[in-house]
Amino acid sequence: MxxxxxxxxxxxxxxxxxxxxxxxxxxxxxxxxxxxxxxxxxxxxxxxxxxxxxxxxxxxxxxxxxxxxxxxxxxxxxxxxxxxxxxxxxxxxxxxxxxxxxxxxxxxxxxxxxxxxxxxxxxxxxxxxxxxxxxxxxxxxxxxxxxxxxxxxxxxxxxxVPASERKTATREEMEAMYGHLHQTMHLIGYTDAVRARHTLRLWRAMLDRALMSSAESRLFRGLLRQVEWKVRDAARCGTVEGKAAPADETALD
Ligand SMILES: C[S@@+](CC[C@H](N)C(=O)[O-])C[C@H]1O[C@@H](n2cnc3c(N)ncnc32)[C@H](O)[C@@H]1O
Structure with a gap:
């Protein structure tokens, strides 16, 4: 073949x-x-x-x-x-x-x-x-x-084995998702300019292993959009519901 x-x-x-x-x-x-x-x-x-x-x-x-x-x-x-x-x-x-x-x-x-x-x-x-x-x-x-x-x-x-029928996300979709993740990480203070590249690299390696479908990459971006909306809404109203995660839970790098 x-x-x-x-x-x-x-x-x-x-x-x-x-x-x-x-x-x-x-x-x-x-x-x-x-x-x-x-x-x-x-x-x-x-x-x-x-x-x-x-x-x-x-x-x-x-x-x-x-x-x-x-x-x-x-x-x-x-x-x-x-x-x-x-x-x-x-x-x-x-x-x-x-x-x-x-x-x-x-x-x-x-x-x-x-x-x-x-x-x-x-x-x-x-x-x-x-x-x-x-x-x-x-x-x-x-x-x-x-x-x-x-x-x-x-x-x-x-x-x-014949190629699967499953529609795996294209690299373009995955890169757009990683761009979005990067932006959200900055917005919520999960990373900063110095650590961003290393942090994102860890997340990319983990998410790439999942071999996401197009639909799953859209699902993930839906979550990011909701996080962005919530943070911006809280900033507008001057309230933030819930507590930020303790530093050691987010400090992967
Ligand atoms: C001549 S090699 C480049 C060698 C370069 N000095 C290096 O250390 O990667 C050109 C390309 O062939 C491929 N290549 C060469 N040896 C390889 C190996 N043992 N396994 C996988 N790819 C190899 C890689 O894509 C590499 O970038």
Whole structure:
């Protein structure tokens, strides 16, 4: 079965040959949707076309985005990839461990980083999960080889069970929800400008694990709207019902 609706996102790739080889690897695994975020070279360069071989159409059809957020907006699962383990982010998983997530998704994306540096933390924060292909001591795979291996793993997952009918929230809906959560946290004094990023990161990791549906993300935002309304109404009337939570109950970070 081909990887019907999988998008492969290359963030800021530098070398045309790598983009062409990545396109070839995608076609090998049955994926066709290539997305480039702020590429640093021409993806239709002759070297890219030569390395793509029969996948040159994927290069011609590739879409270019200014930001990762825009490239992921219509996706319901985004999986980051990294050769490195980062101290300040959740540990990456073995690719086989994300099979249940892949099976639940109807519009997944795989995100790969630039050749020299890999994805930065703010890119990985936009992914529900990060995977790392186990290797020998030298962990850094060539970009196209990483695309081939991780797409292969996705293919195995999709082959096991047909895609679910459940409508998982898109990344655009989830990002809008996180923006709303951020705003509400500030309004109620749950966090401040210094701690906000870290606090939100903890909440994002927890809520991303829930694989919310569109309806559930709207339900959550309904709760946030009610909190906002209540706080503003109390401020208008000069009363606040109930007590604020003790500091140690809210201080997760
Ligand atoms: C050449 S690597 C970048 C290496 C970079 N020095 C780093 O430490 O992340 C280019 C991209 O291939 C993917 N990649 C390379 N090795 C990987 C591995 N072992 N597991 C998962 N992805 C890998 C990642 O997307 C990475 O950003």
């Amino acid at each position: 081909p990887l019907v609706n999988l998008a492969v996102v290359l963030v800021s790739p530098k070398t045309p040959g790598n983009i062409g080889s990545a396109a070839r690897a995608m076609l090998n695994m049955g994926a066709r949707d290539l997305r480039l975020v702020a590429p640093r070279c021409d993806h239709l360069d002759s070297q890219a076309v030569a390395m793509a071989v029969h996948a040159a159409d994927l290069l011609r059809e590739a879409r270019v985005y200014p930001t990762l957020r825009e490239a992921l907006a219509d996706r319901d699962l985004s999986v980051g990839t990294s050769a490195r383990i980062r101290a300040d982010l959740p540990a990456p998983r073995h690719p086989a461990q994300v099979r249940p997530l892949v099976r639940a998704a109807s519009a997944p994306a795989l995100v790969f980083g630039p050749e020299e540096t890999g994805l930065v933390n703010s890119d990985l924060e936009q992914c529900q999960v990060t995977v790392r292909v186990p290797t020998g001591d030298y962990a850094s795979l060539n970009l196209a080889q990483a695309v081939l291996l991780v797409c292969y793993e996705f293919l195995q997952a999709q082959d096991e």
